[in-house]
Amino acid sequence: MASNDQSSQNDNTTHFGYKTVEAENKASMVADVFHSVAAQYDVMNDLMSFGIHRLWKRFTIDASGVRPGNKVLDLAGGTGDLTAKFSQIVGKDGQIILADINSSMLNVGRDKLRDRGLVQNIEYVQANAEFLPFEDNTFDIITIAFGLRNVTDKDKALRSMYRVLKPGGRLLVLEFSKPEHEILNKAYDFYSFNILPKMGELVAKDGESYQYLAESIRMHPDQDTLENMMKSAGFEQTTYKNLTGGIVALHKGYKF
Template identity: 50%
Template sequence: MTDSHSDREGSTHFGYSEVPLSEKQHLVDDVFHKVARRYDVMNDLMSGGLHRLWKDTFAAKVNARNRKGFKHLDVAGGTGDVAFRIAKASGPDAEITVLDINGDMLEVGRDRAREKGIDEKLEFVQANAESLPFPDNHFDAYTIAFGIRNVPRIQIGLEEAHRVLKPGGRFLCLEFSQVNVPGLDKIYEAYSFNVIPAVGKLVAGDGEPYRYLVESIRQFPAADEFERMIRKAGFRRTGYERLTGGVVAIHSGWKY
């Protein structure tokens, strides 16, 4: 189901369920309230630990090193995984803003930033990706990792990303995609629906949040369709790079 269809009908998907558009954000929030303190465990379960390498590759594309006055926005990044990588690579005057709608996730990120001694370099903001509390043309780069599929109105979220970026700014999105390697797709399907929820229940005591996350991956647009959505939001020089046989993709676009 595409985002435009969801807007038109006043409903959208929550995993494989159809829900009123107005209810999705609350349902997604509930999922992340449940997993906030076990977020790293969740990502390890979802990716077999590969999310760490994917995020290294993703953050490196921001190219934050030696950019004076660099301003970066990481959306749906509450626990700081991507922002910490960018902060480490950027100069001393860089401003890194971590935005998330979920306060529990942000609290995890603040705690981790203090432990790493980099909390002064980061600002944590609780807000909605569909209504960013920043002026137009403000940031040099925008990242969102494994978060765009949880935004109820994806097209509006993309348009907001375009609005807050400076001309010449770059949009980067890391998201689960569609496996395009024969054989691997069947293995990945079985792992996703049979292993992840079961292990999630064993480790976290509740398998349902993990089942939703697996289902949400299957409901997300194919890579070429998502690229069209990025272009519709106003971005140019768009493209995507598949990693690990298409398990994830890094999408990119530039604001002119």
């Protein structure tokens, strides 16, 4: 599989689901998808994953080794599920930055967290993962959950994350991946391409966005490819753990 979206194409094109589009247009096309689904994002996540996305995120928190006082960047943090938990754990001496390229998602996340009374240690930043607006060596932990596959240039984004991590810091990438067993793969394909867009149509009134979701998952690098991409960006001691049969994988790497 390609090491990034662009290497299998010419220099100016990339994937948008199964479509090939101009690289400079992808960010705005992805933005349109998430502007469209932002309001129903949490409901759809629960429906599509039967609630298991909460367990995947909980696993990520456990694997992050987060401690009170840590500074955490929740990249592509969307509606703030990871941020909420991190905020509790790092306490008043720590800090969480919830960053997302999409203003609609960021607004939904900010409203949700404020409604839950989580205000003391959270900041909100609208940022592109490829050009993180932070100084070098800033964060103890960076997480990106279900966001990397939407990034136009993943290698560039990984290098950007590496730059802003402190030495000793770690990156956790939670993302859809390739199921380990062929039977599961086929069942998953059927579910993704036949049921998921219909669910999107019914609940979020937007079947096309969920068609993109299914396609973007298939176009995302598999477990080993993503691990190699992390190594190429400079990360060390990289590992990954398949969750729910490889439907999702959690990649982890350190900066030393």
